[in-house]
Amino acid sequence: MPTAKKVPTGAEKLVQCLEREGVEYVFGLSGGAAIPIFDALVDSKIKLILVRHEQGATHMADGYARATGRPGVVLVTSGPGATNTVTGLLTALMDSSPIVVITGQTNTTNLGKDAFQEADVTGITYPVVKHSYLVKDPRDIPRVMREAFHIATTGRPGPVLVDVPKDVSSAPCDAPFVDEVHLPGYVVPGRADPAAVAEAARLLQEARRPLLYVGHGAVISGAGKEVMQLAERLKAPIVNTLLGKGAADETHPLHLGMLGMHGTAYANKAVIHCDLIFSIGARWDDRVTGKVDEFCTGAKKIHLDIDPAELNKVVRPDVALVGDARLVLEDLLAVVEPGDTSAWLRQCQAWRRQYPLKYPKKGGLRAQHVLDRLNHLTEGKAVITADVGQHQMWAAQFCKTTTSRHWITSGGAGTMGFGWPAAIGAKFGRPEAEVWAVVGDGGFQMTMAELATAAVHGVAARCLIINNNYLGMVRQWQELFYENRLSGVDLEGNPDFVKLAEAYGIRAFRIRRAADIDRQLRAARAVNGPAVVVAEVIKEDNVFPMIPAGAPISHMIIDPPKHRLEKPVGST
Amino acid sequence: MAAPEPARPERRRGVHTISLVVNNKPGVLVRVALVFSRRGYNIESLVVSPAAEGDDLSRMTITCSGDPDTLEQIIKQLQKLVDVVHAHDHTNDDAYETEIALVKLRAGIDERTQILQIAENFGAKVTDYGQESLMLRVYGSSDKLDAFIGLLRPFGLRELVRSGKILMLRGLSET
Numbered sequence: 001m002p003t004a005k006k007v008p009t010g011a012e013k014l015v016q017c018l019e020r021e022g023v024e025y026v027f028g029l030s031g032g033a034a035i036p037i038f039d040a041l042v043d044s045k046i047k048l049i050l051v052r053h054e055q056g057a058t059h060m061a062d063g064y065a066r067a068t069g070r071p072g073v074v075l076v077t078s079g080p081g082a083t084n085t086v087t088g089l090l091t092a093l094m095d096s097s098p099i100v101v102i103t104g105q106t107n108t109t110n111l112g113k114d115a116f117q118e119a120d121v122t123g124i125t126y127p128v129v130k131h132s133y134l135v136k137d138p139r140d141i142p143r144v145m146r147e148a149f150h151i152a153t154t155g156r157p158g159p160v161l162v163d164v165p166k167d168v169s170s171a172p173c174d175a176p177f178v179d180e181v182h183l184p185g186y187v188v189p190g191r192a193d194p195a196a197v198a199e200a201a202r203l204l205q206e207a208r209r210p211l212l213y214v215g216h217g218a219v220i221s222g223a224g225k226e227v228m229q230l231a232e233r234l235k236a237p238i239v240n241t242l243l244g245k246g247a248a249d250e251t252h253p254l255h256l257g258m259l260g261m262h263g264t265a266y267a268n269k270a271v272i273h274c275d276l277i278f279s280i281g282a283r284w285d286d287r288v289t290g291k292v293d294e295f296c297t298g299a300k301k302i303h304l305d306i307d308p309a310e311l312n313k314v315v316r317p318d319v320a321l322v323g324d325a326r327l328v329l330e331d332l333l334a335v336v337e338p339g340d341t342s343a344w345l346r347q348c349q350a351w352r353r354q355y356p357l358k359y360p361k362k363g364g365l366r367a368q369h370v371l372d373r374l375n376h377l378t379e380g381k382a383v384i385t386a387d388v389g390q391h392q393m394w395a396a397q398f399c400k401t402t403t404s405r406h407w408i409t410s411g412g413a414g415t416m417g418f419g420w421p422a423a424i425g426a427k428f429g430r431p432e433a434e435v436w437a438v439v440g441d442g443g444f445q446m447t448m449a450e451l452a453t454a455a456v457h458g459v460a461a462r463c464l465i466i467n468n469n470y471l472g473m474v475r476q477w478q479e480l481f482y483e484n485r486l487s488g489v490d491l492e493g494n495p496d497f498v499k500l501a502e503a504y505g506i507r508a509f510r511i512r513r514a515a516d517i518d519r520q521l522r523a524a525r526a527v528n529g530p531a532v533v534v535a536e537v538i539k540e541d542n543v544f545p546m547i548p549a550g551a552p553i554s555h556m557i558i559d560p561p562k563h564r565l566e567k568p569v570g571s572t
Numbered sequence: 573m574a575a576p577e578p579a580r581p582e583r584r585r586g587v588h589t590i591s592l593v594v595n596n597k598p599g600v601l602v603r604v605a606l607v608f609s610r611r612g613y614n615i616e617s618l619v620v621s622p623a624a625e626g627d628d629l630s631r632m633t634i635t636c637s638g639d640p641d642t643l644e645q646i647i648k649q650l651q652k653l654v655d656v657v658h659a660h661d662h663t664n665d666d667a668y669e670t671e672i673a674l675v676k677l678r679a680g681i682d683e684r685t686q687i688l689q690i691a692e693n694f695g696a697k698v699t700d701y702g703q704e705s706l707m708l709r710v711y712g713s714s715d716k717l718d719a720f721i722g723l724l725r726p727f728g729l730r731e732l733v734r735s736g737k738i739l740m741l742r743g744l745s746e747t
Contacts (some may be wrong), residue, residue: 126599131655313648
C-alpha cells in the first residue's frame with residue numbers, strides 16, 4: 001500500500017504560496033501566534049530578514065517594492081506585532097505601494113476574548129489597507145494568498161493584510177493552489193475610452209502653453225518612455241511631483257523639475273502660466289495645488305489616472321482618462337499631433353535662468369551642498385530613499401533623477417523613519433544598485449534599530465544623516481510663521497551617530513565642513529557593506545522656494561523673506 | 573387598503589439613496605460604513621438583506637445626507653472596495669421606494685377612535701390590540717411615514733421602529 005502523501009499545514013501551504021508568487025525575501029519579526037509560519041520558513045528557499053521593529057519591516061518591504069516593482073512581504077505576530085505595522089500600511093496605501101503583510105493571530109476560538117496578544121487587527125487596519133483578510137479556514141489559504149498578491153499589485157497598487165490565526169496555520173491544509181482569481185467587485189482599468197483620448201489629443205494640440213504634470217502613476221505603470229515621447233512630440237515642458245521623480249529624466253531640457261510647495265520656482269511659474277495641464281498619474285495633492293480654488297484657473301485640465309475615484313476628487317478636469325498611464329499614453333501618441341509651443345518653451349527657459357535653485361557655499365556646511373555633491377558623485381544613478389523633512393525636500397531639489405525607481409520616499413503619509421529601512425529593502429531588491437538613504441537626525445532615530453539588520457546581513461546600503469540637531473522643517477515653519485517661538489523641535493541629546501554606527505560594527509564617516517564632503521562620500525561608497533555618513537550641517541537653514549500651505553502658487557517665496565509672514569491657512 | 577403611492581415621492585432635500593451589492597462576508601459592513609464616516613457623512617438608514625444572486629451576495633440600501641460632491645466621492649470609494657460588486661446612487665432615478673414602520677401608542681378609550689381613524693386613512697394595520705395600547709404597522713414612502721408619525725405624535729408614541737427605506741428601479745433597469 002502506498003504511503004499517504006503528507007498533508008502540509010496551513011503555514012506550510014502559505015509559505016508554498018509565497019514561493020509560487022516568486023517571493024525572495026520576507027521581512028519579519030517573530031512572535032507566538034506566528035511561530036508556525038516562521039517554522040515553515042525554515043524549510044523554504046525564501047530568505048527571512050529578521051528586523052528589530054515591525055515598522056522597519058513594513059518600510060523595508062515598501063522600499064523593496066518601489067525599487068523593484070515587485071510586491072514586498074512582511075510577516076509579524078499578533079497584537080502589538082501587528083499594530084506596529086499600521087504606520088507602514090498607511091505609508092504604502094498613501095503612496096500606492098504593493099506590500100502584503102501577514103500577521104499571526106490568536107486561535108479562532110479565542111477571537112474576541114481578550115486573549116494574550118490578541119488585537120482586532122483587521123478592524124484596526126481597515127482604513128489603511130487596500131484590502132484585508134481574516135482567514136478562518138485553512139482551506140482558504142491558497143485562494144486568499146493568490147487574491148492578496150493580485151490585489152496588492154494590480155490597478156492602483158496598495159497594501160493587503162492577511163491575518164492568520166494560529167490554529168489555522170497549524171491545521172492541515174489539503175486545498176489545491178489557486179491560479180485564477182474570481183473577484184467580481186474588483187476591476188482593473190486598462191485602456192481609456194477612445195473618445196476621451198481623442199478629445200485629450202485635440203486639447204493638447206490646441207494648447208499653446210501645455211504642461212505635463214507627472215506623478216507616481218507614471219512610475220508605477222512604467223510610462224517613462226511614453227511621457228518623454230509625448231513631451232518631445234508636443235514640445236511640452238514636464239514637471240513632476242515628489243513621487244513622480246524619475247518617471248521622466250529630470251536633466252532633460254524639457255524638464256523643469258519638481259512642482260509644488262518646495263518645487264523649483266521655474267516649475268511653479270510654468271504651472272501658473274500654462275494654458276493646459278495634463279496630469280499623468282498624479283492626484284492634485286494639496287502640496288501641489290496650494291489653494292485649489294486658484295490653481296490653474298485659466299488652464300484646461302486633463303487627468304489620467306487608473307483610480308476612477310481620483311477624478312473629480314480635487315479638481316474637475318475637462319477630460320478624464322481612466323486607465324493605465326502607459327497604455328493610455330500609447331493610444332494618445334498614436335493620434336496626437338504637435339502644436340506650436342515655441343514661445344512657451346522660450347519663456348520656461350527664461351524662468352529657469354532667472355530663478356535657479358541655489359544655496360550659499362560659504363558660512364558653514366549646508367545640506368544642499370552635500371546632496372548636490374552626492375548627486376554629482378553618483379552621477380544621478382543611485383537609488384535614493386529619502387526620509388521626511390527639510391533634507392527630503394533638498395534631496396528632491398538637488399538629486400536629479402533620470403530613471404524610474406531611483407527615487408523612493410514617503411510622500412502622502414510623510415512618514416518619518418521611512419528612509420533608512422526603505423534603503424535596506426531597496427538594496428535587497430536591487431543588489432547591483434548603489435543605494436543611499438538620505439535622512440534627518442529626527443527621522444533616523446525612529447527606525448535606527450535597523451542598523452542591526454543592515455549589519456547582520458551586510459547590506460551595502462549607505463545612510464547619509466543630515467544632522468542639524470533639530471526637527472528642521474517644523475523649526476522652519478516656527479521661524480517663518482510663528483515668530484520663531486520654537487516648540488518641540490530641539491533634538492538635544494542626539495547621540496554621536498558615528499559612534500552609534502560603529503557600535504553596530506558599521507563603518508561611519510563624518511562631514512564637518514565643505515572640504516570633507518567629497519572625501520567622506522567617496523570613502524563611504526568604497527565600503528563593502530553598510531556605511532553611515534553623518535553631515536553635521538548648520539543648525540538653522542530653510543528650504544526655498546516655498547509656497548505657504550494653503551496659499552495660491554503665486555505666493556511662492558523664492559528667497560528668504562525679510563519680514564514676518566502670515567500664518568499659513570493650510571492644515572499642515 | 574393602502575393609500576395610493578405617488579409615482580415619484582417628493583424627496584427630502586440633501587437625502588440620497590444608495591444601493592449596493594456586496595459580498596456576504598464579515599467586515600463588509602464596517603468597510604462600507606468607514607467610507608461614510610471618514611467623510612463626515614451620516615448614514616440615516618441602512619437595510620441589509622440577501623441578494624437575488626445567491627447566498628454569497630447581500631444587498632444594502634443606504635440613505636444618507638450630505639453635499640453632492642462628497643456623495644460622488646463616496647460612491648467611487650464604495651466601488652473601489654473589493655467586496656462591493658456595485659454601488660449606485662439612485663437619488664434621481666425612477667424607483668419604487670418603500671419603508672415599514674411599527675408604532676406603539678398608549679391608547680385609552682378616549683383616544684382610540686381618533687387613532688384608528690388616522691390609521692385607516694394611511695392604510696395602517698392594527699397588529700396588536702391591547703387593553704391600553706395599540707400597535708400599528710404602516711408602509712409606504714418615507715414621507716408618508718413621516719406624516720403618519722407626525723399625526724400620532726400628540727397621542728404619545730411609546731415606541732417607534734422603522735425598517736429604513738428599500739428601493740427598486742422600475743422597468744428592467746438594474747438597481
